Amino acid sequence: MRTNWAGSHVYEASDLVTPTSVAEVQELVAVSPRIRALGSRHSFTDLADTPGLQVSLAGLPSTVEVVGDAVRVPAGLRYGDLATELAPRGLALANLASLPHISVAGAVATGTHGSGRRNPSLAAAVRGLEMVSGTGELLRLSGADLAGAVVGLGALGIVTSLDLAVEPAYDLTQVVYEGLAWPALLERLEDVLGCAYSVSVFTTWVGEEVGQVWVKERTAPDSGTGAPAEPVETLLAAGARPATEQRHMIAGMSVENTTAQLGVAGPWHERLPHFRMGFQPSAGEELQTEYLVPLSRAAEAVAAVRGLGEALREVLFVTELRTIAADDLWLSGAYGEDALALHFTWHREASRVHALVERLEEVLLPLGARPHWGKVFAARAEALAPLYPRWDDFLDLVTSCDPQGRFRNAWTERHLGI
């Protein structure tokens, strides 16, 4: 029995194959009526499943090459492994998700993001991609062709490599603040979320205090490692104080799993993720849900969810609030508008979670909320289509890349209507 990382979905795919060359991927696609790429299995639903064959790209050569001002990355590589290739070359990515354990192609395909008022989703770093389409043809896309294809949900083809924008390596500090009162956050929501390079607010929605604010700030290029972080005035003025010990955002979980805090500077890939490579991220036995609302509706969205606080209490481990800068990727949650992401880490209790997801969608979809494609949500294609101005263009692109519907599955039927 093969399952996703959370153990919440048993794959129905007849087999998982691990080709060692792109030509082999092309042959597999050409002979398989149903087929689907599988990354590191961190999505929470049947999104990566298929009634046919699943294909892992982990067996392709893992060489990372510099190509102009980008790096060409094998699709199955995990961000943590990519970072260990980039760091010795003095290179970095602009942002990472909360965990480095996920594959680059799987993260990009689902619009995965980190945080930061000026940081778009990880998919926005893609400068080119190579993909085996549903006809078995190898396509190389760049420029304007990327907008529809990058957040592709695995429905357009099997991506074999991606070119990602890089920049000179940099260091950050990470400080966790505590004691922020709800009225202070509501009054200064955008200031708090924008007070550093990357900010995450963690809350359980109940009580007088919000919870924790994780603040990641880039150090000045010449400050060297070991420089302590300056306290953030916005947070101090709002009554928050820096924690004096390492913290986990979920009560009772081991802090050993978290990246170094307490203001000690360290390299980008050891501060941007909340969790350490090689260690257990998050809670483990869990489900996740996330909605991206236009930042202009952030205060309404936070107030609406806070109104459900008591109902969420028993099923919720924690919520994380983050910002994502706008991009032009057709199926991105931040397409055309800066967004606030409201994330929910749930206990792995599927029926109770589904009931709460319905309640969340009742209050958030009217505000323009778009669900995270890799997480648990309820909205069907009819409800989703109006939220994405390029929805019909995306469906046309699916048909042209995959005329025989090899990459379709039960998830695409429910949520894309194909």
Ligand SMILES: Cc1cc2nc3c(=O)[nH]c(=O)nc-3n(C[C@H](O)[C@H](O)[C@H](O)COP(=O)(O)OP(=O)(O)OC[C@H]3O[C@@H](n4cnc5c(N)ncnc54)[C@H](O)[C@@H]3O)c2cc1C
């Ligand atoms: C503990 C935890 C923390 C998380 N934190 C964050 C976070 O901070 N921010 C965030 O936005 N999300 C987060 N996520 C969600 C996660 O980033 C997404 O679920 C993402 O899809 C995981 O990538 P994966 O490789 O595991 O995908 P998989 O589950 O393996 O696949 C997901 C989709 O990608 C497609 N895919 C995979 N590889 C390819 C390929 N080579 N070509 C074409 N399609 C492909 C699959 O077909 C499928 O449709 C988190 C998940 C977990 C479990």
